[in-house]
Amino acid sequence: MSLTGNRQMMNEGKSNSILVSGESGAGKTETTKLLMRYLAFLGGRSGTGGRTVEQQVLESNPVLEAFGNAKTVRNNNSSRFGKFVELQFDKSGKISGAAIRTYLLERSRVCQTSSPERNYHCFYFLCSAPSEDIKKYKLGDPSSFHYLNQSSCIRVDGINDAEEYLATRNAMDMVGITEEEQEAIFRVVAAVLHLGNISFAKGTEADSSVIKDAKARFHLNTAGELLM
């Protein structure tokens, strides 16, 4: 399919589209990665050192999967969003640029998950980060966070969260997300986990509420610090 699309584009000089559809678990994500890899291979530039557009295109997948994929009943790596990937080629057929647009992330999953599903991978990856990051974001075991412990599924066979954290960081470097931007992104991810642990108790006045206890206050303060 990639080859046919590429040949038609080169012969007719027209843009081509490939639509990958199917039910959850059908193989859309894996097929799209294979299509992108082959198109990147066909449009690759030989001899260019460093970070090439092809590499950046391919490395966008681990980044999108970390933040937009989760384990569901049907698929351990289910994409909870849609995406439109545009690869641009120059007259000689070499990749000159790429753009990825995402649609409709399943946002409700952030606050609510149930067994045997998991929340988005990025939360578990961050909880398995090297100790200096854990300390910096004041994190701990995933099971200590409400947004993650509503489900009894914390770990997934075949996914090493610690390795995936490093792979995600590496992929973010590759696609050109600066260290500062990555820091900001993971601060928000950590802050979301802390926000989920803030609980309230009934206040003395009618219809009022107060922070429940010292633990809840710690998470409130930490979320505030991370979002500053």
Ligand SMILES: Nc1ncnc2c1ncn2[C@@H]1O[C@H](COP(=O)(O)OP(=O)(O)OP(=O)(O)O)[C@@H](O)[C@H]1O
């Ligand atoms: N070409 C393939 N080779 C090997 N395994 C595959 C292939 N395609 C799919 N699979 C297996 O099926 C699983 C589900 O595939 P994939 O994540 O691509 O489905 P999907 O259609 O994108 O699902 P969702 O809509 O839930 O994101 C993969 O994790 C993998 O185990």
